[in-house]
Amino acid sequence: MHNSFSKKDFYNELQERFPEVDFLLDEPMKKHTTFRIGGPADIYVEPSVSQVVPLIAFLKDSEVPFMVIGNGSNLLVSDDGIEGVVISMGKSSSEVIIDEAKCEIFAEAGAMLSSVANRAAEVGLTGLEFASGIPGSIGGAVYMNAGAYGGEMKDVLTSVKLLNADGQVEEIPVDKLDLSYRHSVLMEKPGIVLGAKLQLAAGDVSEIKATIEDIRQKRIEKQPLNFPSAGSTFKRPEGFFAGKLIDDAGLRGYTVGNAQVSEKHCGFVINKSDATASDVLKLMKDVDEKVYEKFGVHLTPEVRIIGRNVN
Incomplete structure (x- = not known):
């Protein structure tokens, strides 16, 4: 990946092998971070959850460096960009399934936290209001145990669907994630969040929406x-x-x-x-x-x- 010839060759190989996936060459990372800063990724891709498993297996076999990101809301990318392949768990991996009877939500890694919090509010599920204004994805939020306004992911998370270092998909219970202030075990141990299961509680729709609106106003008043x-x-x-x-x-x-x-x-x-x-x-x-x-x-x-x- 150190010269443009091999990069272009590998880009062509990826397109041939994964024709249903849209790869971008020399993609400016400032388009994909909330900081709007960052040089080009050699190759950039936003796969679905089902596409990401074989893609990562192929990248490992090819010994090509890769990095997985979420919404890019907590990233500063260098001006010289990123070597290898950047995989964004974004719009293509953002399915959300709500089980109202069990007060449970399963969200894929690319689902936006704010969107999941708002959907929970619509059906009267409480516990995720703190996340309504966080501009990150579920995957990124789990990775760093995101939090705001007195709440954090560890308060609602029950398990995580993870692609482990051996290329296996497994479900990890929350107590194995070592969640603390802006920390999870995923920062030290390889693993890619594919989705997360959240346990909420039944609440009053109007009260939940009022809390979300209150948080929104505080953010507008206090944050740039x-x-x-x-x-x-x-x-x-x-x-x-x-x-x-x-x-x-x-x-x-x-x-x-x-x-x-x-x-x-x-x-x-x-x-x-x-x-x-x-x-x-x-x-x-x-x-x-x-x-x-x-x-x-x-x-x-x-x-x-x-x-x-x-x-």
């Missing part, structure tokens, strides 16, 4: 939703709030290139217009250094930094 970002840039340090530390260090509005610490919420780094990954990385490094200098606290990225030459 009018600029591309990857959500909270840093994890919450124990005993502190990252946004407050950044603000107290005098960094509200701090800018590098076209990346900026949001003036509305210092926990967010925003892309003001055509920011590069280098801008964001330099800004994050500066912010961490200045916060550490002032308060003796280091900030750990919550955003996943991926791609060529990021270290």
Whole structure:
């Protein structure tokens, strides 16, 4: 995959072998991240859940590097792009099945959290309201135990349908996922989320919708939703709030290139217009250094930094 000739050859081979799958060559990743930042993926694809299993088996046999992403809402992709194949569990893998009698939902990895939360609300299922404004997919939310407004995935998750390192599809109960603050075992152990089962409870439709609307209003008031970002840039340090530390260090509005610490919420780094990954990385490094200098606290990225030459 190191030169354009082999990349093009492999792209042609993929198209021949998987004619029903749409592969894209040198696809800009800024089209596929909420940050709107990132160089090209050598090859990009959005397969269905049934297509992804044989595709990954073939990539492993071919010894071609690959990476699986969700909605790209928590990613910073390097300006040099991503080597190999990027597999997005997106629109083609977003089926949602609701069992109202059991208050259960099964959602494929590409289903958007906000959409699943809204569908749950429509049928009077409560417990997922916290997720109604999170701009991620089910797969990404499980991977990082996403949460907001007092709730997180581990509160509702019962099991995960996983493609394991041996290429087998298995169902993993939630207690084997080691879910904690913005963490799951999947960060250390290879496995690809294909879907998740959620256990909710029966509730009142109007109350559930009122809670979702309340959360929506809070997000509008407090978050810089009018600029591309990857959500909270840093994890919450124990005993502190990252946004407050950044603000107290005098960094509200701090800018590098076209990346900026949001003036509305210092926990967010925003892309003001055509920011590069280098801008964001330099800004994050500066912010961490200045916060550490002032308060003796280091900030750990919550955003996943991926791609060529990021270290």
